[in-house]
Amino acid sequence: MTNPPNIAEQLCLLRENYAQQLPAKLAQLEGAFRRHDNVVELPQLRHLAHSLAGSGATFGYPALSIAARQLETIVDGALNDGRPLSLEESDSIARLIEALDRGARTPIAPSSVPALPPSTVPEAERKLIYLVEDDASLATDLMLQLGHFGYTVKIFETPKQLLETPVDPLLAVVLMDIVFPQGDLAGPEAIIQLSIAKQLRTPVIFFSFRNDLTARLAAARAGGAAYLVKPIDVGTLIGRLDDLISDLPPEPYRVLIVDDNGPLATHHAFTLQSAGISTDIVTDPMTILAHLDDFKPDLVLMDMYMPKCTGSELAAVIRQLDNYVLVPIVYLSTESDTDRRLIAMQLGADDFLTKPIMPEHLISAVSTRLRRYRVLRSHIEQDSLTGLLNHAATKDRLTTETARATRQQRVFCLAALDLDNFKNVNDTYGHLIGDSVLKNLAELLKRRLRRTDIVGRIGGEEFVVILPDTNAKQAFGLLNELREAFSLVHQRASRGLTFTTTFSCGIAQYQLGASANDVHLHADEALYRAKQAGRNQVTLADDDERQDSY
Structure with missing residues (x-):
């Protein structure tokens, strides 16, 4: 799924569509209740209640979710016992249907989705390096070597030249020698001047023939991010540059949302996209294998109860696939029964979130799992020497x-x-x-x-x-x-x-x-x-x- 141009507008549109479709959904639920004497209709009644319980509060109808959840619990009890609804249960459901009608008439303002902070990443990757070095041959050699790795290097012969030059917004790192004819610590002193004037906000790597404590202290006091001793090994330098240049965007997290309730799944997708997370939606659980192969998710977020198969059954299938043994599976459901939750977790899930869920809580819970998975996967997949895939x-x-x-x-x-x-x-x-x-x-x-x-x-x-x-x-x-x-x-x-x-x-x-x-x-x-x-x-x-x- 591609990210929409304006997530707030898309969420508002989803909310309006939900409100328009709500009367038909309630009528469908009431019709299923009228036919409840036919035990075959009870699973349909439970499914409709389950859908409303999970989606109502998300789209601004919290009272609807509460009543639907109570209705679902009553029907669920009858299904588990293999019997029709009792007279008392039928009376309770009739009252709950009236509560659903009232709840559908009183929407509240939606929860805001946390906005992404403004991006500090320029459109072009920042690969400009300022090199301050009075040895012309060494400076030229470093410029050529860094050029092979995709960097552009601008050379300054003295710290004074650096101080007199406006800082380019694409500047990534400053490479600064320690010793110059102007002084044995002229390099760190120039960086301190730039910092005081708030003209430099990029990392600085100091380098020198000196390896004494005085020079290293001067570099540290100037805020140096690293210190290299000449002669400089280009591999070591490139490694430090990769560590320091943090504005290269990481690969976006990928979350596969499995829920037969399309509007609710889309709402969760937009919520996660607002935090920079890529999403894909599966509304038919029987098609999940193709989505897994194409999307390669870092996490699967799915409902517990869906037509054709349950979330627990689907989790067991996912765990049969070698590539997805470690991928986190998080249930997002109205299920509140502790025993059922534990059984579902035993079949391969990692966490359980309860519908309805606040947008910021969904983002926080999912992001935490995603970060842990990426770290674990990197330890398993990386070649220890080069950091590449093994x-x-x-x-x-x-x-x-x-x-x-x-x-x-x-x-x-x-x-x-x-x-x-x-x-x-x-x-x-x-x-x-x-x-x-x-x-x-x-x-x-x-x-x-x-x-x-x-x-x-x-x-x-x-x-x-x-x-x-x-x-x-x-x-x-x-x-x-x-x-x-x-x-x-x-x-x-x-x-x-x-x-x-x-x-x-x-x-x-x-x-x-x-x-x-x-x-x-x-x-x-x-x-x-x-x-x-x-x-x-x-x-x-x-x-x-x-x-x-x-």
């Missing part, structure tokens, strides 16, 4: 992307990368330096690829990139550009030595009907051909080469 997670994402492309008849490409002569790097410089090379390649891929691209390390010096909605020609151009950029990155060895290294790459475009293993095999074959042809090059799979000339 082998198992990469394989799973490839399977998912292949299934999506098959259903939607979309295209994607798989790129298999392998560092050239990596054994020589380990033998010559040691495994610690080899690990640094792997991390530098990982950082380059993370910085230069799209957020929708999937990057994993599948073992040793082998990496995989999944490029959704990308054909072979586009993938070839992108990976060849990355190959050239990486070949220019200065890898820093011990004793101040630097060296460069390269990678080879094979690319396969998904062909309709192919399996995930087929795509991976074709990419590996193309990679092997790139190695055989002399390394440091990108090669397309045979089928992709015949499609067009590149």
